[in-house]
Amino acid sequence: MLGLLKTTEMSKQLPKKAIYTKFQMNTAAKEKIDADISRIMIVNEIxxxxxxxxxxEDVKSFFVLLVSLKKKEYDEKTIATLSKLIPQNILFILEYENESRLAIYHTKVMQTAWMQTEEQKVELKGLNLDTVWENIVIAVGRVNIETGNTLDEQIEINEKKQKFEKEIAKLEKQARVEKQPKKKFELAMKVNKLKKEFGDI
Known part of the structure; x- marks a missing residue:
């Protein structure tokens, strides 16, 4: 899968029951996974x-897991939970019918857009598995690292920017519909302040 070498291929099912038992999951957590996922297979070991x-230094190996979804609208927290439970670096292929998207947990869940599963490809680029893994995180999360930043710093900056953008959009919407001039002016001032802070990030 993913255009990876034949030598990396494997086919080992991870029974959900085994995961529940090993990690002593509560009923609510089990039900969330059961609602979203029908099957988990390890398909590659890098x-x-x-x-x-x-x-x-950090990444000695990593696994590719094929997760068969019961529905296209799944809970992202399920992927975060699996990542935290399994003590390995994992690249997920989340598959629903003939489509799939890649997902990875690195400080948060990052995902690619949906596409035909047979078209999914991953490149192993790097001098060692640390850089290979980092490049996969960058590709899946579409992270554009600015000069002088580490991957983690850039992800944090991007998250801050997203929060600012959401807040600015919300306030601008409120300002558009606000009838009272004083309130309208206050909202406009808040927007300008946020835009200045956003520019400083």
Whole structure:
């Protein structure tokens, strides 16, 4: 899958019951996973002996998990939960019928757009698995790293920017419909203040 080397391929089912038992999950958490996911398979293992790329300091290997979804509108928290439960770096292929999207948890859940599963491709770029993993996070999360920032710093900055953009859009909408001139002016001032803070990020 994903255009990865044959040497990385495997086919091992991860029974949901085994996950529930191992991590002693409560009923609500089990029900959330059951509502979204029908099956979990390990389909690739990216390790030095399989791809001829040395291990990194942090990433010694990582797995590709094929997650068969019961519905296209799933809860992102389910993916975050699985990532936290399984003590490995994981690239998820979330598949519904013939379509899929890639997902990864790195400080938060990041996902690609939906596309035909057979068209999904991943490149292993990097001198070791640390950089390979970082490049996959960048690709999946569409992170554009600005000069001088680390990946984590850039993700944090992007999140702040998104929050500012949402807040600015909300206030601008309120200002448009506000009838009272004084309130309208106050909202406009708030928008300008936020835009200045946004520009400083």
């Amino acid at each position: 390790a030095p002996n399989k791809v001829n790329i040395p291990a990194g």
